[in-house]
Amino acid sequence: MSKSLLQRVFWTISLRVKVLIPVLFTVITLFGLGQFFSTMQSIEMKTLQQIERLKSIGIRLTHSYPLTNAGVNVDAIRLGLDLIPELTHIAIYSTDGQLRVLLKGATIDVSKDSWQKMTQADSWQTDTELIVTVVIPEQEGEAVLVMKSVKTDITLFIQKSLYHSILFLGAFLVVWMVFYLTFNRLVLNPISQLSIVMQQVTNRHQRDHLNRKSGRDEMELLFNSFTHMLERSDAKEDHVIYALRKLNAEKDFANKVLDTIRFATLVVDSTGVIVHHNKAAEELFSEHTGELLDTDIKAMTHGDLTIEAIFESLTLPRNVTFNMDKVLNIHSTKLPEVNRYLVCIENITEIEQSTERHRVASSVFENNAEAMMIVDCNNLISMVNSAMATLIGLDKKKCIGKTPQQVFASQQFNQLSTSIELSLNRYGFWQGEISQIAGDGRTVPLLVKASQIARSRNSDKVDYFYMFSDLSSVKEMERLSYLAHHDALTGLANRTKLYLMMENALSDPNCIRAGFAILYIDLDGFKLVNDKYGHDAGDFVLQQVASRMLAQVRIHDCVARLAGDEFVIMLRHISQQDVEGFAQRLTEDLSQPMIFCGQSMFVGASIGINYSTDSNTDLGQLLKQADSAMYRVKRVKKEQA
Incomplete structure (x- = not known):
């Protein structure tokens, strides 16, 4: 698992880190090891130099101050040894390890084992001291000069080594930075750009712009080749994008053209399966609840529209009936490149119905009696x-x-x-x-x-x-109806129409409650005018009387001529007081002169009034009572005359 983790971490590290960090680590490691071994070698060499120096001192002492039976000049030797401060102990021992002369330092006990070690080798060292032995020949035998010196302090060597290491590292870092920048510019940056572009190659809009290099080395040639490859790839992609856009635009245009066609348009294969359609087709076949695509046109139209009908419509358009109520005009065109058929379907139901309506309307128009x-x-x-x-x-x-x-x-x-x-x-x-x-x-x-x-x-x-x-x-018919209900001379209502209007008034409770009056009018002096001026003058007087009566009544009232010079006026929705006022005005109006052929003619009027608010009153009784009232008025006038 740790190995797999290390592999994942390794593959996630950038090439810059993979290349530069190991190199930097290797150089620093090698420098450290070299500096360590160099320091150790310097220390060892310094120790050897110290040993040789001690040996040379011992040899000079033995040569300068030979041992004799008379002894050694200790004072002279000590005076010379004071000039060598690193010597801490110097003495002359016999060959069996017995101290003979202590020249400097304190007395030390030398064990048998220690003496054997010192005599077996001319030098011996501990962590802090150096011991050098020199054999001194003498007349009666040999003696051993033992010198003990403080070992050279290695701290100075280490400090000096560290100082040199720091100087080296400083110089190395400067050189390393120059190398890094140069290597980064010449190698890593192009590779990094190539890596970034390779990651962005699928999305050119996020890709950084690559500038060609002017150099001729392998990396720059590789970079330029890759740049050229991307340019060609982009050009091909641009061409493909342009072609796809053009194709999509043409497809969208074709679809829009199909959708704007008011005819239903289908594309079917050789078996009659729909592979494309426009919106008009969806509207035409709206009864079909499923998707039109991949649907057999025969099954969709319940057998009304078949592939055979489509084949037949390749030469001449033909009409088919769909769902028993739609008339469709079909025209087909073969698309040989894809072995399919373009089917244009026009719903001519309204046209057929309009044609039929036009035929019927034309027939009605032509054969109408009007x-x-x-x-x-x-x-x-x-x-x-x-x-x-x-x-x-x-x-x-x-x-x-x-x-x-x-x-x-x-x-x-x-x-x-x-x-x-x-x-x-x-x-x-x-x-x-x-x-x-x-x-x-x-x-x-x-x-x-x-x-x-x-x-x-x-x-x-x-x-x-x-x-x-x-x-x-x-x-x-209007003339006959008019004559049946109107007086031919005056145009007033006759007895028949008067009775009809009276019956309508009596059948209206509101009219009776509001007041209902019958005025029976007989002209005074009409017979004299008729006899004196003739029938034409009499007819003129009757017409003038009728005109003056009509001028006094309202539109829902009725003026009728019964016979000769007898008239009846029916007043509706009127009070008894208003009836009396009306009769007074009418009497005054009728008494005005009438001019006929330059002659002034005068007539009067006797008016009998029957006012009622009872709906149970008999029609004949109303007229009879009004007639009786009129005769009473005439009798009063005669009596007054």
């Missing part, structure tokens, strides 16, 4: 039906392209043209009556209805539709 005409926005006739052609006595083809004023013999229509046009433009409708001379020469009363019809939803232009209804029979 005369019909369509005038365009330029006031030119664009269509007429057979009834219209018969009415104006012209062939239909001769009417087309002419103005209505050119085909109508009636000046009344031509005079109303401006009013009709103004009403159509302002309200979109006009209705009125005109008289037209028909093809057989008779004058026909016509009810004209004109209206605007829009050409299309998106057009501001409109046409005008005219329908002419023959009112001859209607007018005759």
Whole structure:
């Protein structure tokens, strides 16, 4: 596990650390080892030099002051030894280790083992001392000169070595920094840039810019080659991106074109499976709850649309019925490059229905008993039906392209043209009556209805539709109805209409509660006018009386002429006091002179009033009571006369 961890740590370390740190560690380690061995060697050499120096001192002593039977000149030797301060002990021993002469220092006990070690080698050392022995020949035998000296202090050597090491390390660090910067610039930076770029090679937008190197060494050649490779790779990527963008743009354009086509468009394979479609197809087949892609068109349309029908529509478009209520027009094109078929499906249900409605409307227009005409926005006739052609006595083809004023013999229509046009433009409708001379020469009363019809939803232009209804029979019925309910001379209501209006009033409880009055009027002096001035004057007087009565009543009241010079006025929603005031005003109005052919004629009026608020009153009884009241008024007038 630790080995695996070390491997992971090693692979996460950068190349700069992998290269420079081991080199730095190796150099420092080698320098430390070399400095250590050099210091140890210097110490050892210094010790050897000290030993040799002691030996040379001993030899000089033995040569300068030879031992004799008479002894050694101790004072002379000591005087010379004082000049050598590092000597701590010097003595002459016999060969068996017995002290003979102590020249310097304190007496030391020399054991047998120690003496053997000192005599076996001419030098011997401990951690702090050096012992050198020199054999002194003498006349009677040999003696041994033993010198003990303080070992040279190695601290100075170590300090000196450390000082040199520090100087070396300082110089080494300076050289190392120069080397590092040079190596970093020439080797590591290019490799680092290559590493970074290799990591960013999949995302060129985050990639650092690489500048070509001017050198010719291997690293710079490698760097330049890699830069060239990236440039070519980027160029290829740019080309691929451009091609993909262009392809996507073309694909998006094609999809948008397909989506903007109002026809349902499908791409199917040779087995009838849908591989592509536009939005119009989704709307057309909205009843299909699943996804259209990868769906068999035959299964989706419940067998109404098959691959065989698609094959047949390659040459000529054909219609199929879908779901029993939709009529589809299919046109197919083969795509040989991909062995697929482009199928354009137009829902012509509305077109078929519109065509059928147009056929029915044309049939209704042509076969209608009413005369019909369509005038365009330029006031030119664009269509007429057979009834219209018969009415104006012209062939239909001769009417087309002419103005209505050119085909109508009636000046009344031509005079109303401006009013009709103004009403159509302002309200979109006009209705009125005109008289037209028909093809057989008779004058026909016509009810004209004109209206605007829009050409299309998106057009501001409109046409005008005219329908002419023959009112001859209607007018005759109206005339007969009028004669059945009105007096022919005065235009007032006759007895029949009076009874109808009285029945309606009596059946209305609100009318009875508000007050209901019957005024029975007989003209005074009418017979004299009729006998003196003739029947024309009498008729004129009756018409003037009728006109004055109508001027006094309200719109919901009724004025009727029963016979001769007898009139009845029915007043509704009126109080008894107002009835009396009305009768007074009417009497005064009728007493005013009437001028006929320069002659002033006068008549009076006897008015009988029957006022009631009882809904149970009989109609005949009301008139009878009013008639009785009128005769009482006449009798009073005669008595007063």
